[in-house]
Amino acid sequence: MTAPEKIKILYVDDEINNLVGFKATFRYDYKVYTANNTSEAYNHLSQQPDLRVVFCDQRMPDKTGVQFFAEIHKLFPHPVRILLTGYADIESVIEAINQGHIFRYVKKPWIDAEILSAIEEGNRYYLINSMIAIKNEELQEAYDELDKFYYSVTHDIRRPLLSIIGAIDVAQYIDNIVELKEMLHLMEESVKNLDIYIQNIHDYYNLKRGELIIEEINFDDIINVQKNTFDSVIRKGDIRFVVTILQHEFFRSDKPSVSMIINNLLSNAFKYQRNGEQDKFVKLDIKIENGFLTIIIEDNGIGIDKNYIPQIFNMFFRATTGEIGSGFGLYNVKHALTKLNGLIKVDTTLGTGSVFTVTIPNK
Amino acid sequence: MTVNKRNFIVIDDNKLDCFIEQKVILNTGHSNEVTLFLDANDAIDFIKNNLPGETEEKNIIIVDIQMPLMDGFEFVEAFENLPPACQDKYQIYMLSSSINESDLSRVRNYKSVKQIISKPLSIKKLTALIE
Numbered sequence: 001m002t003a004p005e006k007i008k009i010l011y012v013d014d015e016i017n018n019l020v021g022f023k024a025t026f027r028y029d030y031k032v033y034t035a036n037n038t039s040e041a042y043n044h045l046s047q048q049p050d051l052r053v054v055f056c057d058q059r060m061p062d063k064t065g066v067q068f069f070a071e072i073h074k075l076f077p078h079p080v081r082i083l084l085t086g087y088a089d090i091e092s093v094i095e096a097i098n099q100g101h102i103f104r105y106v107k108k109p110w111i112d113a114e115i116l117s118a119i120e121e122g123n124r125y126y127l128i129n130s131m132i133a134i135k136n137e138e139l140q141e142a143y144d145e146l147d148k149f150y151y152s153v154t155h156d157i158r159r160p161l162l163s164i165i166g167a168i169d170v171a172q173y174i175d176n177i178v179e180l181k182e183m184l185h186l187m188e189e190s191v192k193n194l195d196i197y198i199q200n201i202h203d204y205y206n207l208k209r210g211e212l213i214i215e216e217i218n219f220d221d222i223i224n225v226q227k228n229t230f231d232s233v234i235r236k237g238d239i240r241f242v243v244t245i246l247q248h249e250f251f252r253s254d255k256p257s258v259s260m261i262i263n264n265l266l267s268n269a270f271k272y273q274r275n276g277e278q279d280k281f282v283k284l285d286i287k288i289e290n291g292f293l294t295i296i297i298e299d300n301g302i303g304i305d306k307n308y309i310p311q312i313f314n315m316f317f318r319a320t321t322g323e324i325g326s327g328f329g330l331y332n333v334k335h336a337l338t339k340l341n342g343l344i345k346v347d348t349t350l351g352t353g354s355v356f357t358v359t360i361p362n363k
Numbered sequence: 364m365t366v367n368k369r370n371f372i373v374i375d376d377n378k379l380d381c382f383i384e385q386k387v388i389l390n391t392g393h394s395n396e397v398t399l400f401l402d403a404n405d406a407i408d409f410i411k412n413n414l415p416g417e418t419e420e421k422n423i424i425i426v427d428i429q430m431p432l433m434d435g436f437e438f439v440e441a442f443e444n445l446p447p448a449c450q451d452k453y454q455i456y457m458l459s460s461s462i463n464e465s466d467l468s469r470v471r472n473y474k475s476v477k478q479i480i481s482k483p484l485s486i487k488k489l490t491a492l493i494e
Contacts, residue, residue: 154461158460159377162482163483169485170486186382
């Protein structure tokens, strides 16, 4: 086991003896940088962005410690600033603390225990602040995501509803039963797609918020579920669905994620079939060997235009017209693979078909 | 009041919407031919290669704004690059499921676009436009 990296601290003082003594005492527990003037201190601050605590003597020839801290407060806001001073300067110390330039002060000559406690307190303050910064970033991400969802709800969910409202309105003028039935069929498709869309949002949130549960995966179970899911599509579309499983070893991973990946890729393979193709097929190859799961899903459908490949894994991106997609499926696949340390590769030709290859390491 | 019959081109990637828009147009009784496209690229090709004959009224293009591949605005840009003789035969109405300010101001930059209509298209809305 490697020891955790030492906390970096900086001590600025014009008296060399103080610097030497300080370093000798604290170098075992901390990574100590010293500077006997402020320009040297600036060098350390810019070269060591992860300095956590800065001590500075109040009385120095070129400027006071309070002045120095007031300067670095803006330029290097992250390190915690602690002033070293005697009682004579107490007025300026109080003012500096009140203005927020320094975290606390230690009186000179110092006792080791006071310095140690100042470093520990300063470090704790530093960590809390960094944590707030990280939380703020996470909050920003969550806000951005909410914006996307606002957009999604107002556009993608509303659109099929408007279609159905329009259809109901038009139906009142149609007397032909065949036409009415055709319209009912289209309305049904619209509603089903809306349902799939909502299911995808559910998957997205499970992935985003849920913890991975690593367990042994039985691929026969997953395949049986998929066969049931796509049964009517396979029969209606007269599509050959060929599954091969080659399992040399047990495979452990997060089952819901692996199922979701297979389901989304299969759903695309079945959806984007080519009209007029005599021998429509979807092939699913599952192989587990040498610590890796490899899933290959191949179809001879419409394929994907090369220009769109860099974008197909983006949220809400769609590369087709006609068939209704949510623009969520491949985004969820990619996202799950990132969590599982997996990879995805696509090999496709417009008008010929697509091959998606997924690899996921065994846990 | 008599209204001359017109030809329509409908461009919408959603099959159900395309169907609705076709039915609405047919039911207004003001249409000759209605040609449907799910992909705006195909519509541009069609318009380029099929110059309509002389008619009193302009032909009408109804195009959805939110489409993948080529969206409604991209379609209008491509349309405005066609020969003027071809453009003169048409006027464009854009359809949107959510009309926002930026779309409204954007549409003012295109001389060929008459108006944005909110989805779904209905007989009432279309009749109001034509008459």
